[in-house]
Amino acid sequence: MNSIAPFLALLLLISSCGRLSAQTITPLYVNFFTHNEERDYCTGRTSDIYCYFPPTLPASQPCGYQDQTVFLKLRGVLKELADTVRAGGAKWNWESDWVFLAGVRSFDKGDAATGGKNIVRWIAENNNGAIEIDAHAHESTYNYADVAYMLDSLGGKPSKVVGGFTWNFTQGNNTYTWMDFDNGIKGWKYPSFTWKPDILWGAAGYNRRRGQTDHAYDVETPGIWQPKDTSETGFKSHDPSKRLILLGNGYGKANDSSKTAEQIAGEIIAFADSLRQGTKPPTGRLYSYSIDLHQKFWACPGYVARTARVIELLKPYVQQGRIVWATNTEKVTAWKAQYQSQPNLYPFAQNIVSGIRSEKIAEGMLGLAIAPNPASDQAVAYFNLARPERVSLKLYNVLGQEVALLLDAELEAGEHAIPLPLGHCPSSIVFVRISSAAFSITKSIQVLR
Ligand SMILES: [Zn+2]
Structure with a gap:
């Protein structure tokens, strides 16, 4: 992580704006993230790629990344977004599932724009650290270790970040929980490969009554801590004897084509402003937000331009040191170095700014x-x-x-x-x-x- 930039920004602020002292600034650590989804494989003839495929595919339509045209279209946007993020000084955790990587294997021989490298290797090697590559797995046929193996074999230098997991149940269709990541898990497709991550990011919830993942049960928090276990209270408790670190993703920011850049940036700025007020949330801790560059909308018009505009709108806050672009791993590094690994159990079910509760309400109700x-x-x-x-x-x-x-x-x-x-x-x-x-x-x- 570039730790000098925020420091310079602080100096600048102190000299130009006597009203604020260095101590009053608790920055918000922000990154973009993206999942490409297993659903893009379009089992059952549906696809999550909007503006390119209709939601339900005719039988004659080629499916997801099995199809070279589809793969190359999304690869093209991926390259454009990477250029935009890097040029804007932003950070991005690109979290890939196996389906896209299978497309890379089949179709991506590199081109002039990537210096002959496949897109995964190009992201890892040619973006000045602006983009971190994390594994993401739905764990139906490929598990996290398999995806990490595929990334590695494509030159992707995968991070030690779990790009989404179920906090209150087993992983996917299977028999291990996130706690088993602590000892490392073996691949199913590549059983000789063991993957041992350090950071849990993206705590999705499981609804036992419905028997499925249910985002209403997600643990959305801007905080960071070492969760104890998979129980409701255990997950939301800090246990310094645990190795795995839960890095919060904030409260669901998404560039999903239904919002303007002003709205997306406004949500981030509202939180950064609340940190300046300094009462709620408490200052002097690490706060983490992630903005979803949702791949299903990438093919929609104006997607890359809107992303560039979000970066532009956040720039004054970055210059003041109130927003710091950082990858997931960089956030955890900052937490250890600058915040002495002090846990921040900032609430899941409590409003961020003025103390009004934003509850996870019982089904059928609204908070x-x-x-x-x-x-x-x-x-x-x-x-x-x-x-x-x-x-x-x-x-x-x-x-x-x-x-x-x-x-x-x-x-x-x-x-x-x-x-x-x-x-x-x-x-x-x-x-x-x-x-x-x-x-x-x-x-x-x-x-x-
Ligand atoms: Zn996913």
Whole structure:
């Protein structure tokens, strides 16, 4: 990690802005991440590649990365995104599953743009450390060790980061839990290969009642600690005798084509601002956020340009040392070196900024939290959907008049964060109402000028 840049940024800030002292700055460590999904293989004739494939594929359509045209299309965007991230001084954890790597093996002989290297080797060797490569596995037919082996054999220098895992159950269809990563796991396809990771990232939840992974049970946190075990309380407890480190991914930021760059950056900035306020969350600890460069939208128009714009919008915060771009491994290195490995059990089920709880609500209910509150220019509405629903979000003034319609859309299940632009509101109370066919909830926010 480049540890000099944040230091210089601090000096700059102290000299140019006497109001803040060095101690008041707790930076937010940010990276992009991407999974390419096993679903891109399109078993059952469905694919997660939007804007290129229809969601359900006709039988005549070639499938995922088994098809050279599809593979090369996504490889092209991968190269463009890598160039954008590197040029913008950002960081990216590219977390690959086996399906894309099988495509690399079959079709990627390298080209002039990658100096004749396959894209995996090119990412590892030609990006100045801007991109870290992690294994990602759904563990149906290839497990984590297999994917790490494939990355290694393609020249990808895989990290020791587990790119997504189930925190409260066994891994995938199988019989081991994340705790078994501690001793290392053997490949299924490549049983002579053992993989022993250090960092757990992306704690997905398992819903025992439904018998499947359920993102409503994800442990989303910007914190970092050494989890004790796979139980509800154990996972959310720090045990310094454990070797594996849980690195938080924040609260579900995604460049998913439904948002503008301003909205994506705004969510990150809202958290960085909350750290400056210094009460909640507590300062002086390591905070980690990751922005999802969701591969299923890569083929959609404007994807790379929007990513570049997010980097641009965060730049002033980076220059002030309030946001630090860092890969997952760099974040953990900073945690050990600059934060003395002090655990940060910053909440999963508690709002980040002003102490309003953003609960993981029981199925069928919604949690709505507005933060920061009070706010001046921008706040964020956080809520959780138990199932996909059409949701509207409106602002009302104290007379009950609608002043803005901010959202009216079909949303996926899980946590959502919708920026609330308040720049045009006078000092007053503004009401935020979120509703669907199933519910309607109103909360107030105080706007201060
Ligand atoms: Zn996945």
